[in-house]
Amino acid sequence: MELLKQRIRQDGIVKGNDVLKVDSFLNHQMDIALFEEIGKEFQRRFANCGVNKILTIEASGIGIACITAQFFHCPVIFAKKTQTKNIDGEVFATQVESFTHGRIYQVIVSKKFLGPQDKVLIVDDFLANGAALEGLIDIVAQSGAQLAGAGIVIEKAFQPGGDRLRAQGVRVESLARVKAMSEENGVEFAD
Amino acid sequence: MELLKQRIRQDGIVKGNDVLKVDSFLNHQMDIALFEEIGKEFQRRFANCGVNKILTIEASGIGIACITAQFFHCPVIFAKKTQTKNIDGEVFATQVESFTHGRIYQVIVSKKFLGPQDKVLIVDDFLANGAALEGLIDIVAQSGAQLAGAGIVIEKAFQPGGDRLRAQGVRVESLARVKAMSEENGVEFAD
Numbered sequence: 001m002e003l004l005k006q007r008i009r010q011d012g013i014v015k016g017n018d019v020l021k022v023d024s025f026l027n028h029q030m031d032i033a034l035f036e037e038i039g040k041e042f043q044r045r046f047a048n049c050g051v052n053k054i055l056t057i058e059a060s061g062i063g064i065a066c067i068t069a070q071f072f073h074c075p076v077i078f079a080k081k082t083q084t085k086n087i088d089g090e091v092f093a094t095q096v097e098s099f100t101h102g103r104i105y106q107v108i109v110s111k112k113f114l115g116p117q118d119k120v121l122i123v124d125d126f127l128a129n130g131a132a133l134e135g136l137i138d139i140v141a142q143s144g145a146q147l148a149g150a151g152i153v154i155e156k157a158f159q160p161g162g163d164r165l166r167a168q169g170v171r172v173e174s175l176a177r178v179k180a181m182s183e184e185n186g187v188e189f190a191d
Numbered sequence: 192m193e194l195l196k197q198r199i200r201q202d203g204i205v206k207g208n209d210v211l212k213v214d215s216f217l218n219h220q221m222d223i224a225l226f227e228e229i230g231k232e233f234q235r236r237f238a239n240c241g242v243n244k245i246l247t248i249e250a251s252g253i254g255i256a257c258i259t260a261q262f263f264h265c266p267v268i269f270a271k272k273t274q275t276k277n278i279d280g281e282v283f284a285t286q287v288e289s290f291t292h293g294r295i296y297q298v299i300v301s302k303k304f305l306g307p308q309d310k311v312l313i314v315d316d317f318l319a320n321g322a323a324l325e326g327l328i329d330i331v332a333q334s335g336a337q338l339a340g341a342g343i344v345i346e347k348a349f350q351p352g353g354d355r356l357r358a359q360g361v362r363v364e365s366l367a368r369v370k371a372m373s374e375e376n377g378v379e380f381a382d
Contacts, residue, residue, distance in 0.1 A: 029304040030267045032260045058250035063257040063267065069223045076221045076254065113220045 001041050001175040005189055007034060008154070014181045018156070026153065027060035027125050035067040038175060042123065042151040043071035045173045049148040051121040053077060053114065055140065057107060057132055064153060065123040072121070077114065079107045079136060092142045096135040099128070107135045114143035122150040127174060130161020137170060149173060157190045192232050192366040195344070196380055198225060205372045209347070217344065218251035218316050226258040229366060233314065233342040234262035236364045240339040242312040244268060244305065246331065248298060248323055255344060256314040263312070268305065270298045270327060283333045287326040290319070298326045300334075307335035318343040318365060321352020328361060340364060348381045 013021040025031040051072050056065035057079040065076045081096075083105055091108040098105060114120070122136045133150055140147045149171030155162045157177040165172050177190035204212040216222040242263050247256035248270040256267045272287075274296055282299040289296065305311070313327045324341055331338045340362030346353045348368040357363050368381035 023301065024303065025266075028268065028271070028301055030257060030260075030269070032257055032266060033264075035257065036261075059253060059269065059271070062250060062253040063269075066221060066223055066226065066254040066257050067261075069221075070227075070258075073224075075216075075223060077219065078221070078250065078254075080219070080250070110214065110219055112215065 001038070003037055004034070004153070004176045007031075008176055008178075008187055012187055014183050014186060017180075017182055018159075020154065020156070020178065020181060020187065022154065026064075030063045032063075032067065035064055038064060038153060039068035039071045041175055042068050042121070042173070046072075046121055046148055046151065049121070050119045051148050053118045053120045053145070054123055055079065055109070055114070055120050055136055056123045057081070057136060060126075061124040064125060068121075068123055068151065077109060079109050079139060081105045081107055092139045094135045094138040094142075097131050099131065107132075107139065109139050109143075111143070114140065114145050116144035118143070118145035119148050120145050121148045123152075124150070125153045126156070127152040127154070127161050127172070128156040128159040130159075130165055133161060133165060133172075137165075151175075154178065192229070194225070194228055195367045198222075199345070199367055199369075199378055203378060205374050205377060208371075208373055209350075211345065211347070211369065211372060211378065213345065217255075221254045223254075223258065226255055229255060229344060230259035230262045232366055233259050233312070233364070237263075237312055237339055237342065240312070241310045242339050244309045244311050244336070245314055246270065246300070246305070246311050246327055247314045248272070248327060251317075252315040255316060259312075259314055259342065268300060270300050270330060273297045273299060283330045285326045285329040285333075288322050290322065298323075298330065300330050302334070305331065305334035305336050309334070309336035310339050311336050312339045313341040314343075315341070316344045317347070318345070318352050318363070319347040319350040321350075321356055324352060324356060324363075328356075342366075345369065 054076045152174040155174035179190040181187045245267045343365040346365035346368045370381040372378045
């Protein structure tokens with residue numbers, strides 16, 4: 001998605017070789033006009049898939065998921081992160097390891113909102129190691145819902161998550177795939 | 192807002208005398224068509240206020256804020272909750288006491304995204320004791336921005352936050368004000 005790549009080149013800040021700060025438009029301050037274009041593009045890519053639920057994870061996926069849902073005319077569910085170990089039986093729960101924060105947390109979704117009648121599109125801002133996305137896929141599987149695929153805004157294609165999940169047969173559509181980045185040369189895209 | 196009150200009556204679940212679960216449409220599963228009506232209503236109430244930034248707090252305020260921002264044609268900033276004590280100088284920070292979770296956390300917003308040139312509308316899903324809203328108001332004050340007011344989806348009017356902030360001169364617009372509730376009689380609205 002060219003508009004997104006331009007915006008990353010213009011306003012993204014690279015730290016070291018693996019941190020890309022996009023907090024001026026994507027995940028702290030949020031450019032809603034850009035989100036509308038992102039949502040349209042996800043809709044174009046997953047048109048005619050029968051998507052009736054969008055699933056994301058708090059916090060930075062929520063805004064993108066909500067704007068995207070307008071183009072699918074469906075509700076959004078956001079998975080909640082919790083450090084509580086004793087989860088009651090009313091939720092689907094899975095464990096996710098956060099590489100950024102160096103800890104493992106539980107991710108939960110109420111059983112009321114996902115089931116075999118659903119066709120789910122997962123939406124998130126970043127895909128790197130794929131831990132969060134794998135957690136969401138596990139929750140969809142537990143619920144018996146069908147997975148249409150995952151719509152990702154920025155994939156760090158030099159990290160293994162995207163390729164591993166595609167190899168497992170998951171349809172992963174990333175709007176900007178970063179092949180390499182450095183403070184000197186900025187961001188290089190995969191395509 | 193009649194549509195919202197109807198929805199709360201229909202799908203809200205009262206636990207005891209002070210917990211109102213609206214997770215089927217507001218803060219876990221999110222009904223985006225309803226959010227559009229909420230956003231329109233906030234825009235109607237804060238029209239001609241010169242709002243150029245919407246501020247909310249993770250996680251459940253984000254979706255409502257993003258849909259609302261489409262009607263104001265402005266970006267959204269979401270304040271982040273952190274338990275880190277050593278906050279660097281690049282953020283506005285304030286402390287918020289969570290009555291729900293029984294702890295105090297830091298709330299931060301990057302200094303890059305709020306300043307004296309801004310006119311801010313705060314948006315959140317719930318107002319009860321007012322601790323989160325006071326924290327956001329403090330951040331707006333630290334930044335030198337002007338506060339247009341706060342747009343709240345559900346106010347627990349039997350708790351003191353809304354009245355205390357109005358007495359301080361803050362314009363608080365709540366779309367549904369709950370006067371009382373019980374498992375036997377459901378929800379009673381203030382107006």
